[in-house]
Amino acid sequence: MASACSASGRSLTDVELVAITKNNPAEVVAELVDLGQLHFGENRDQEASPKSVRLAELRPQSQAIWHFVGQLQSNKVKSVLKYARVIHSIDRESLVSELAKQLPKFEGNFSGFVELNLTNDEGRGGVLPENLAPLAESVLQLPNFELLGVMAVAGLGMDPAAEFEKVLIASGKLQELAPKATKLSIGMSEDFELAISMGATHIRVGSAITGPRPLNP
Numbered sequence: 001m002a003s004a005c006s007a008s009g010r011s012l013t014d015v016e017l018v019a020i021t022k023n024n025p026a027e028v029v030a031e032l033v034d035l036g037q038l039h040f041g042e043n044r045d046q047e048a049s050p051k052s053v054r055l056a057e058l059r060p061q062s063q064a065i066w067h068f069v070g071q072l073q074s075n076k077v078k079s080v081l082k083y084a085r086v087i088h089s090i091d092r093e094s095l096v097s098e099l100a101k102q103l104p105k106f107e108g109n110f111s112g113f114v115e116l117n118l119t120n121d122e123g124r125g126g127v128l129p130e131n132l133a134p135l136a137e138s139v140l141q142l143p144n145f146e147l148l149g150v151m152a153v154a155g156l157g158m159d160p161a162a163e164f165e166k167v168l169i170a171s172g173k174l175q176e177l178a179p180k181a182t183k184l185s186i187g188m189s190e191d192f193e194l195a196i197s198m199g200a201t202h203i204r205v206g207s208a209i210t211g212p213r214p215l216n217p
Ligand SMILES: *Cc1c(COP(=O)(O)O)cnc(C)c1O
Pocket: 020, 022, 043, 069, 070, 153, 188, 189, 190, 204, 205, 206, 207, 208
């Protein structure tokens, strides 16, 4: 991260590392906490919810901030808001409606990203670029919630530079209606350096930190 930042004249403090700990036990998260890591990301509520509880037992003093980065079913929103502060995967109106219903029941501030679908497959997570604006308008109405910007996952086998270029264009469009939503959640283990050079403010890195993920956590 440091060399990628300096290569593109950016400050390391402008890029948040979200360590993706899915398929790894709370003990691994605790080790990362001991190393000073603050932000953690998970993609399944069934796994993340007990893990957040377990981390609080293992490291009661930890200030860990949980990010939810996976496809979020509406019926999981209530559970996810109990531990996650940042939602990276807002991708449809029905999810925004559920957030509107649940957010007032929770204290503290929440924030998140609208997830962009970079493929032509509507079944994939994320909103198609042409539908980003209306969805963002809805997110801007949410109580107690700050829209940070756009999140995306580069498609498998696609050129990540071309993929991130599409994200930058969508981000520019988003900022026409939400000038403060400038953040970019792009970049994973394979492409975080490129993502940093293209303006990532949040990188979501798993296996480059934890090693290959165990299949059965
Ligand atoms: C698993 C995951 C990551 C991290 O992937 P790595 O290749 O292990 O760095 C990032 N973002 C999302 C949405 C993920 O599901």
